[in-house]
Amino acid sequence: MNFRIIFWGFPIIVFLYITVKRITAEREAKEQYKSYLESDSKANLTRKADLDSVTYLNVPLDKLPFGTSDDEQIKDFENTVKNLSGKRILNLTGKTSVQIKEIYGAQNLAEVSSYDDNFTKLVQTVYSWGERLLNLGFEKEGVCVLEFGIDSLTDISGNYKLLADVYAKYSDKEKLKRLEETASNLDSLSKDSIINYILLKSAECAND
Numbered sequence: 001m002n003f004r005i006i007f008w009g010f011p012i013i014v015f016l017y018i019t020v021k022r023i024t025a026e027r028e029a030k031e032q033y034k035s036y037l038e039s040d041s042k043a044n045l046t047r048k049a050d051l052d053s054v055t056y057l058n059v060p061l062d063k064l065p066f067g068t069s070d071d072e073q074i075k076d077f078e079n080t081v082k083n084l085s086g087k088r089i090l091n092l093t094g095k096t097s098v099q100i101k102e103i104y105g106a107q108n109l110a111e112v113s114s115y116d117d118n119f120t121k122l123v124q125t126v127y128s129w130g131e132r133l134l135n136l137g138f139e140k141e142g143v144c145v146l147e148f149g150i151d152s153l154t155d156i157s158g159n160y161k162l163l164a165d166v167y168a169k170y171s172d173k174e175k176l177k178r179l180e181e182t183a184s185n186l187d188s189l190s191k192d193s194i195i196n197y198i199l200l201k202s203a204e205c206a207n208d
Contacts, residue, residue, distance in 0.1 A: 077129035094187030155188035
């Protein structure tokens with residue numbers, strides 16, 4: 001008798017548990033969507049910001065190693081960076097459209113988003129440029145380019161890892177520490193993996 005109760009009762013309990021979890025999840029999803037709509041509605045009322053007064057990312061053309069190599073890929077990367085230097089560049093990594101509208105105003109969303117696109121293109125190019133320089137044996141120049149990427153708060157993990165490799169090669173614990181501190185301020189999904197890699201390289205230095 002008890003076996004029959006357990007046999008039939010267990011599926012019912014599981015069914016009820018799944019039903020309750022589903023209803024709870026649906027309720028939470030509705031509440032989150034409602035909260036999003038409210039936030040978006042308020043953001044749409046935000047006064048349009050003066051984009052001329054915004055601080056944009058500056059590309060220090062005089063400090064970057066242009067003309068290091070005749071390599072065609074290097075030349076392409078250099079030209080891309082030079083072209084981007086004349087545009088407005090804004091790092092909006094980690095910010096939602098609602099947050100962007102709250103800061104800059106709904107009417108500026110499309111324009112400001114294009115500035116973020118410029119940032120994405122810049123840091124991707126900087127990483128590829130620095131990596132190519134290292135692969136061709138221009139270590140000093142490659143590090144210079146990659147460090148500009150770090151100063152720009154790039155969230156490209158490869159940028160951090162390449163620098164960590166070079167710093168660890170020379171047991172430069174101070175630069176590894178600064179690299180870790182910069183990574184800790186990132187608003188990116190790759191933040192933890194970047195920090196863990198830098199810590200691994202720091203540990204290797206400590207064992208030398």
